[in-house]
Amino acid sequence: xxxxxxxxxxxxxxxxxxxxxxxxxxxxxxxxxxxxxxxxxxxxxxxxxxxxxxxxxxxxxxxxxxxxxxxxxxxxxxxxxxxxxxxxxxxxxxxxxxxxxxxxxxxxxxxxxxxxxxxxxxxxxxxxxxxxxxxxxxxxxxxxxxxxxxxxxxxxxxxxxxxxxxxxxxxxxxxxxxxxxxxxxxxxxxxxxxxxxxxxxxxxxxxxxxxxxxxxxxxxxxxxxxxxxxxxxxxxxxxxxxxxxxxxxxxxxxxxxxxxxxxxxxxxxxxxxxx
Amino acid sequence: xxxxxxxxxxxxxxxxxxxxxxxxxxxxxxxxxxxxxxxxxxxxxxxxxxxxxxxxxxxxxxxxxxxxxxxxxxxxxxxxxxxxxxxxxxxxxxxxxxxxxxxxxxxxxxxxxxxxxxxxxxxxxxxxxxxxxxxxxxxxxxxxxxxxxxxxxxxxxxxxxxxxxxxxxxxxxxxxxxxxxxxxxxxxxxxxxxxxxxxxxxxxxxxxxxxxxxxxxxxxxxxxxxxxxxxxxxxxxxxxxxxxxxxxxxxxxxxxxxxxxxxxxxxxxxxxxxxxxxxxxxxxxxxxxxxxxxxxxxxxxxxxxxxxxxxxxxxxxxxxxxxxxxxxxxxxxxxxxxxxxxxxxxxxxxxxxxxxxxxxxxxxxxxxxxxxxxxxxxxxxxxxxxxxxxx
Amino acid sequence: xxxxxxxxxxxxxxxxxxxxxxxxxxxxxxxxxxxxxxxxxxxxxxxxxxxxxxxxxxxxxxxxxxxxxxxxxxxxxxxxxxxxxxxxxxxxxxxxxxxxxxxxxxxxxxxxxxxxxxxxxxxxxxxxxxxxxxxxxxxxxxxxxxxxxxxxxxxxxxxxxxxxxxxxxxxxxxxxxxxxxxxxxxxxxxxxxxxxxxxxxxxxxxxxxxxxxxxxxxxxxxxxxxxxxxxxxxxxxxxxxxxxxxxxxxxxxxxxxxxxxxxxxxxxxxxxxxxxxxxxxxxxxxxxxxxxxxxxxxx
Numbered sequence: 001x002x003x004x005x006x007x008x009x010x011x012x013x014x015x016x017x018x019x020x021x022x023x024x025x026x027x028x029x030x031x032x033x034x035x036x037x038x039x040x041x042x043x044x045x046x047x048x049x050x051x052x053x054x055x056x057x058x059x060x061x062x063x064x065x066x067x068x069x070x071x072x073x074x075x076x077x078x079x080x081x082x083x084x085x086x087x088x089x090x091x092x093x094x095x096x097x098x099x100x101x102x103x104x105x106x107x108x109x110x111x112x113x114x115x116x117x118x119x120x121x122x123x124x125x126x127x128x129x130x131x132x133x134x135x136x137x138x139x140x141x142x143x144x145x146x147x148x149x150x151x152x153x154x155x156x157x158x159x160x161x162x163x164x165x166x167x168x169x170x171x172x173x174x175x176x177x178x179x180x181x182x183x184x185x186x187x188x189x190x191x192x193x194x195x196x197x198x199x200x201x202x203x204x205x206x207x208x209x210x211x212x213x214x215x216x217x218x219x220x221x222x223x224x225x226x227x228x229x230x231x232x233x234x235x236x237x238x239x240x241x242x243x244x245x246x247x248x249x250x251x252x253x254x255x256x257x258x259x260x261x262x263x264x265x266x267x268x269x270x271x272x273x274x275x
Numbered sequence: 276x277x278x279x280x281x282x283x284x285x286x287x288x289x290x291x292x293x294x295x296x297x298x299x300x301x302x303x304x305x306x307x308x309x310x311x312x313x314x315x316x317x318x319x320x321x322x323x324x325x326x327x328x329x330x331x332x333x334x335x336x337x338x339x340x341x342x343x344x345x346x347x348x349x350x351x352x353x354x355x356x357x358x359x360x361x362x363x364x365x366x367x368x369x370x371x372x373x374x375x376x377x378x379x380x381x382x383x384x385x386x387x388x389x390x391x392x393x394x395x396x397x398x399x400x401x402x403x404x405x406x407x408x409x410x411x412x413x414x415x416x417x418x419x420x421x422x423x424x425x426x427x428x429x430x431x432x433x434x435x436x437x438x439x440x441x442x443x444x445x446x447x448x449x450x451x452x453x454x455x456x457x458x459x460x461x462x463x464x465x466x467x468x469x470x471x472x473x474x475x476x477x478x479x480x481x482x483x484x485x486x487x488x489x490x491x492x493x494x495x496x497x498x499x500x501x502x503x504x505x506x507x508x509x510x511x512x513x514x515x516x517x518x519x520x521x522x523x524x525x526x527x528x529x530x531x532x533x534x535x536x537x538x539x540x541x542x543x544x545x546x547x548x549x550x551x552x553x554x555x556x557x558x559x560x561x562x563x564x565x566x567x568x569x570x571x572x573x574x575x576x577x578x579x580x581x582x583x584x585x586x587x588x589x590x591x592x593x594x595x596x597x598x599x600x601x602x603x604x605x606x607x608x609x610x611x612x613x614x615x616x617x618x619x620x621x622x623x624x625x626x627x628x629x630x631x632x633x634x635x636x637x638x639x640x641x642x643x644x645x646x647x648x649x650x651x652x653x654x655x656x657x658x659x660x661x662x663x664x665x666x
Numbered sequence: 667x668x669x670x671x672x673x674x675x676x677x678x679x680x681x682x683x684x685x686x687x688x689x690x691x692x693x694x695x696x697x698x699x700x701x702x703x704x705x706x707x708x709x710x711x712x713x714x715x716x717x718x719x720x721x722x723x724x725x726x727x728x729x730x731x732x733x734x735x736x737x738x739x740x741x742x743x744x745x746x747x748x749x750x751x752x753x754x755x756x757x758x759x760x761x762x763x764x765x766x767x768x769x770x771x772x773x774x775x776x777x778x779x780x781x782x783x784x785x786x787x788x789x790x791x792x793x794x795x796x797x798x799x800x801x802x803x804x805x806x807x808x809x810x811x812x813x814x815x816x817x818x819x820x821x822x823x824x825x826x827x828x829x830x831x832x833x834x835x836x837x838x839x840x841x842x843x844x845x846x847x848x849x850x851x852x853x854x855x856x857x858x859x860x861x862x863x864x865x866x867x868x869x870x871x872x873x874x875x876x877x878x879x880x881x882x883x884x885x886x887x888x889x890x891x892x893x894x895x896x897x898x899x900x901x902x903x904x905x906x907x908x909x910x911x912x913x914x915x916x917x918x919x920x921x922x923x924x925x926x927x928x929x930x931x932x933x934x935x936x937x938x939x940x941x942x943x944x945x946x947x948x949x950x951x952x953x954x955x956x957x958x959x960x961x962x963x964x965x
Binding site: 015017019020022023024026027029030031032033034036037040090091092094095097098099101102103104110113114116117118119120121122123124125127128129130131132134135149150152153156157160210213214216217220221229230233234237241245246248249250252253256257260261264267 | 695698699702707710715767769777784787788789790793794796797799804846875896897900903904911921925948
């Protein structure tokens with residue numbers, strides 16, 4: 001009797017943890033390429049064309065700009081990323097406030113319009129923008145500004161959705177309480193609404209930056225002669241990838257994971273100090 | 276200090292509008308209509324300065340809407356609201372000397388307790404914010420929690436912060452929107468006493484909105500019972516309880532037995548009523564019907580129960596022929612359901628004083644009550660109004 | 667801290683009316699709406715127009731609108747294979763993403779306990795690195811003399827001169843990897859909302875855990891499944907990076923065709939018409955899919 005129970009117990013224990021184990025395996029799978037990237041950033045390759053680990057070196061980290069066009073492209077991407085983030089966050093936050101707090105005609109049509117860029121295939125969005133620029137006569141002027149325009153366009157939706165979620169989740173009694181306690185509408189906004197929405201805005205900004213920095217398909221079609229970092233990587237992928245590319249990749253990963261983990265630790269620390 | 280807001284001769288104690296500079300809170304013909312329905316219908320209310328006033332009613336009756344209009348969070352469709360003579364009907368909430376304790380507390384999650392309580396003072400650029408806040412926190416016994424965030428406090432503590440945050444501004448009127456709803460029973464009882472104590476100490480006008488009739492009766496000097504956007508009756512709790520003027524009030528406050536009867540005679544003191552063949556009398560001061568058909572009302576605790584033929588303590592209306600259909604033992608009391616010859620089941624609450632034995636199911640009994648406890652209501656009213664409560 | 671005064675009709679009506687009316691709402695919305703209209707909606711018109719240009723023009727000499735519907739038939743005739751391949755590869759990758767993603771999302775939602783947030787962070791973290799760099803790493807991992815290929819050759823899954831790179835396997839593996847978070851996050855959002863007590867209730871009513879899953883968990887997670895599959899399939903079908911880096915010219919997907927028609931061949935009308943065909947195909951599939959799945963709410 002107890003043996004059957006023990007067997008059943010073991011079976012149940014396996015089943016209990018099976019899903020978790022499988023889940024962790026999937027998670028590990030997502031980290032495999034990253035570990036390769038990090039590893040390769042310390043690689044001293046025997047030849048440019050063979051993508052294989054040969055010898056350990058810190059050279060790549062010490063001299064990242066051996067190929068000046070790589071660092072140029074990183075600078076370009078950062079520039080565009082910052083400006084696109086600024087534009088998308090501003091426009092998107094205003095729109096999110098409109099959607100949550102205000103009444104207007106055509107609400108559902110607006111919601112669809114906001115959602116579409118997130119779901120549309122990048123190649124279609126890129127092609128159509130190119131078609132627009134060409135038709136408008138700007139085919140000779142593709143470059144920094146056309147890239148920026150495109151980036152703001154596809155980051156907008158993500159900002160709206162993120163900020164909207166944060167805003168909608170806010171107890172609207174809080175603003176009424178503030179007004180009840182003698183705060184004018186302006187004071188209510190800056191002292192109550194804004195501080196509470198800010199984490200959402202910040203998250204949206206970070207999301208925008210990474211989307212912009214990483215974009216290839218749309219950027220490539222509308223870049224003209226300008227080169228962003230993803231375009232640079234694409235260019236060298238055929239000829240032979242310099243290991244410094246992996247340095248940038250590792251840096252990107254390290255910075256973003258630091259930010260995200262810091263936020264997580266911060267919120268855990270706050271929750272832990274609860275009575 | 277506190278007065279009953281029942282003007283002599285007026286039907287339901289509502290505003291008389293005689294005194295142009297009434298120093299309390301006055302609502303005149305206040306109406307609030309939404310697209311689909313009307314929440315508050317031509318409400319007249321006078322709330323005396325310094326009183327603890329309760330606005331009592333079931334959910335959906337319009338009491339919270341009324342409160343929000345006083346706070347300025349809702350604008351009346353028509354009518355006027357004046358406070359100490361000043362018209363505040365359309366004033367913005369941040370310009371009214373009125374503060375609210377919200378049902379969900381609405382504490383600012385990103386500020387600590389100190390800053391939450393100090394919020395109103397800071398907006399008005401008060402001096403000595405520090406000492407005032409510490410004094411107020413001491414009053415609600417939360418001094419040690421000053422630097423914590425709301426999420427770190429228990430429900431009862433949050434409630435006290437919400438109260439402190441409103442009180443510190445010494446408003447002319449403090450509005451409380453079902454503030455004790457989320458607390459468990461013991462804590463609620465403790466807070467009821469606390470709130471009453473604070474109100475007496477501080478002397479401000481408290482307007483407390485609730486659906487809990489026990490709460491309203493224990494805490495308030497004056498209670499207004501609200502139903503479907505209008506005030507049914509207003510007055511001191513004991514007056515409302517003992518002498519209800521509508522079936523709604525009779526059923527909503529405590530419980531009532533309502534028995535059909537036909538008026539057979541009226542005199543200066545007493546109205547005689549034929550109740551299913553039995554002659555009963557109701558004092559004229561407690562007769563609230565003009566026509567012939569009425570509901571005789573008697574509270575279950577006022578009904579005496581005894582063996583058939585036993586001479587009961589009440590030299591009043593005796594109704595024979597009852598059969599017990601249900602007995603519930605409550606320790607403190609026993610509650611009976613007694614089926615009368617005309618088919619109705621009456622409720623009887625008998626304190627277990629040991630005066631009589633506890634009767635059993637199916638036994639034949641006789642009921643009686645002193646006429647001065649009975650009241651007579653208009654037969655046109657729904658006898659079940661107010662009986663169903665959402666609690 | 668949600669308000670408990672939910673049931674009163676007056677309060678429901680009141681909260682509707684706290685949405686302010688007036689011009690401010692329109693003003694706030696205007697910049698974003700204008701930007702999207704200008705740079706998302708209107709370009710689509712341009713795309714349609716470009717697809718109907720006379721194919722003999724060029725961006726040097728200029729294009730003339732000639733209502734050349736023939737561009738569409740030409741494109742279909744010429745490129746139906748990459749088109750079909752994109753749908754198929756995208757579909758298979760989506761299916762794999764669904765399986766892997768569901769396991770992961772389920773593990774996080776139901777089994778992770780305190781580590782929920784951390785695991786979510788870990789799901790997203792790898793994808794902060796450049797898409798291209800990650801895909802290039804797969805090139806290394808799946809290399810001909812790499813660990814994976816050697817192992818598979820040793821157990822005879824692959825022939826002695828078999829390879830993974832430049833095969834559909836590598837392309838689909840890359841697609842699956844790259845779009846996994848798009849599947850996991852909506853699935854997680856849906857699964858997380860499910861009240862655990864419902865599953866307990868099914869157990870109480872004699873259901874075996876597997877039955878409980880199919881009858882309770884799966885149906886309730888369907889909105890997440892629908893959004894996840896859409897958010898995965900649509901970009902996957904249009905992708906060409908994976909195929910160019912991990913595949914061979916034999917596995918060309920329609921995305922790379924469109925790309926090269928624009929940049930290399932400079933044949934804008936052909937590229938535009940192919941792009942339109944891809945979009946229409948996807949829209950049609952989405953509509954059919956969403957109607958069959960029965961959920962209107964995607965987000």
